[in-house]
Amino acid sequence: MTLQGKVALVTGAANGIGRGITERLLADGANIVALDVAAGALATLAEELGVGADRLEPVEADVSNRDDVRRAVARAVERFDGLDILCSNAGIADADPFLEISDASWRRIIDVNLTGAFHCIQEAARVMALKGKGAIVVTTSTNGFYVESNLAAYNASKGGVDALIRAAAIDLAWHGIRVNGIAPSMVKTRAAFITSDPVGSIEYLKRVPMGRFADPSEIAAAVAFLASDEASYVTGQTIILDGGLTLGIDMPMPQAPLPGSAKDSA
Template structure:
């Protein structure tokens, strides 16, 4: 069994991406933490190295194709070809449909969907060359069942689910699996901020409505990501793996 894969985690400086970075580093992967918050990404990488892991933190805005390509070249020079990609970089957004400006629509789609496209198109050639790869995108339950007052966010995450399914079929013959995790409420800075602006209920309120009666934590998502990025998960592709405490549609 191969240990110590090369993994890239976008949005790795906070929340779910941070939890995933910690989990993959702990199992021995060399982890590249990419985030628009460059200082935070570098700090996370230092912390991972302090606990015995191998990591690099890089400032990247996933909307910027050239920056994504340059960062991933740095990862290849440091660690070798990229074998695992987890795309957690994203932004939340709220507002009545009739109030959404084109500028906001474009920004949310550019980060959540096109940013995922940039990262995956840049890493997939490494995986094709190796005949092995694991991709996990982070989508949202809101795209599975719809949600009021967040049409741009929901549409962007619906696009992520569709992109995941399309790539799963296309890449399956090459030993590359592509799955998505659509979380429900995970207690992160994004979830707290969304409740703060009032376009989603508080974390505690959603936890009370969740069958397991708690909100998720980044480690819940990270555990599922670790499994999906394992050798054992090679027959699982194109799936929406709910990490949602039993949240039902």
């Protein structure tokens, strides 16, 4: 119970990775303010995770809206008397060929993924700074540096999030607040539709040395570490959780001795 008595705000908590983070932080002892736009999924979250209203406070809110985020942070203070941890995780994507990306789609993705993370970090840090302590973990993506086709707005938003993590880490260190990131590649969630596509998933997994997709619980384990005092001297870092996807271009070498190699000359 490394987070016993801590209070965490998790955004995008009702589904996928955010739900996995919420489940893990609850198991580690934290009380949770669960923020999401999805009112229906949020309403049943506590019951589905087997906790009462004393441990989980749902807040219907949109991270792209400053007032919504401020309200969620205030709720943490009212309900649980403070805020120790922020998991800024809510995110969206559209898949479009570059020449067909609309202004509306571009703006919405930047508003939610990048500006939303900025709102959450700033509002949470204002409260954390009063105590001189806090831990922030932002969900970015391997797409921030290892871009994929037809996802330009998403790639760009996550590149911005990567820079935001490092910038916030430098600026907030003086307030005792650590800011780190997690960068998954493909995690089994509804948003990562390829994970449930029988043909697409086989093709995708050819690029993944570990040969499988991540489970949200595996991403949540890294969040739990970065959010805990076990990571007390870690800031501005992003843990990549990709089963080896971005280690290199996987070009299998022939099994036979290479010309001029040790085996060749033996």
